[in-house]
Amino acid sequence: MLNVHDILETIRMIQDECLDIRTITMGVSLLDCIDSDIDKACEKVYDKITRCAQNLVRVGEDIEKEYGIPIINKRLSVTPIAIVSAACNASPVKFALTMEKAAKAVGVNLIGGYSALVQKGFSAGDERLIRSIPEALASTTCVCSSVNIGSTKTGINLDACKLMGGIVRECAERTVDDKCFGAAKLVVFCNAVDDNPFMAGAFHGVGETDCIINVGVSGPGVVRSALSKYPDADITQISDIIKKTAYKITRVGQLVGVTASKRLGVPFGIVDLSLAPTPAVGDSVAHILEEIGLESCGACGTTATLALLNDAVKKGGVMACSRIGGLSGAFIPVSEDAGMIDAAVCGSLSIEKLEAMTAVCSVGLDMIVVPGDTPADVISGLIADEAAIGMVNSKTTAVRVIPAIGMKEGEFLDWGGLFGKGPVMNINKYSPSKFINRGGQIPAPLHSLKN
Amino acid sequence: MRAVITVIGKDTVGILTKVSGICTEYNANVIEVTQSVLQDMFAMIMLVDISKLNKNFTELTDRMSQLGDELGLKIHTMHEEIFNTMHSV
Structure with a gap:
């Protein structure tokens, strides 16, 4: 039974509090496109993506209009290209160019899956793909890349950590004319998930069905607004208010996912229960923490409020x-969240505090700009630290840092749009080189032995 | 199938006529209307049957938003399912 209060509440959430569906992401398996002839393989990849996703954008736009809920992104994720390209004895960059062409043809804004899974070592094609990431990201605009370098079950591949520190730097160096944007399209994971709808880390896991629809919801502004009506509530009541609000937000994700799946004739996978901020005013996760009672995000108490x-x-x-499924939880990117940007600029939020926050948030160190002279080994050390948090806590963690080539602490990298702008943040420059260069595998923790 | 049309903004002459005129044009049957004017703010919620529309529902939503722009009002036309889904267990 409809009532006026419910109708007006929904409209206020959408119109004034930035409630939206952040993404409908179609996962497409490319396992049937494998061919030792790279040109043939790329042709099959293009055909498969454009066939599966030909109606994705139109269906997304129709749903947007019918339910009156903005669907910000329509995206694609594919099988990790390291697997698809393993049989070809050639540079996999051609696959990136094919992904770009296919993405443009169907009208999606990003396509993820230029990825490799190397948590326990490199198999055929993995290292070749990883070394090609800087070139692939510099020569495309909408292709996203990710590398999984550790997991709770396998431990951490330290050789991959070492390699990725250099790759992140190279991605930034190769795109210096484009504000080092290459590095913003690359995520280094521990415990990567197969059904993540969010970029830049989305890929279509090998255990997934042939084609699937996953949905990521958003709505930090709605949560903050709900909390602002209860300034004197105790912390248990705060938790209940968030739960009720998250329920409503997620219901919309379920509705959109089921409808899209039905219209596209593709199975519905998962809803990613997420709070994903944008740089827009009133769409910030940091501001929720401040609404709970912090003077500024990053203050003592930040980890506790974020955990709640x-x-x-x-x-x-x-x-x-x-x-x-997916990553499910609150994202804490710096450049994409107005409150995080302010906190970083005023000195309240440091990389060390962000690292602590990643133990209790949905993913990890995200969209953080570091000084341009940060050595590759330091980035590798940061990746290893973050992976260790993920490995030990059995959660997904990730690193997406952007070395701002030629810039120093206090300056800004400004991409505009959903990626926002990030202040160059201070990073500890004492060297972890000896540790990183030892190489090998950090063994899996004791609690991985669950059988 | 039903949809909810909400109109919010400054009161002017003939809002209800114009909105219901478009409903007639698209063969959307008006089932229920609640309307209030507080000071000079107009708020109306209209429940319409969209099962016998003579055009696509998305065309109706576009036409209503266009009317909203012309009159300087906010007009939302949304499938009722979003409200049912969001506010019930």
């Missing part, structure tokens, strides 16, 4: 949809 927020979002969302 992350947990309540999941508890509220879990009842609202049939299947949950």
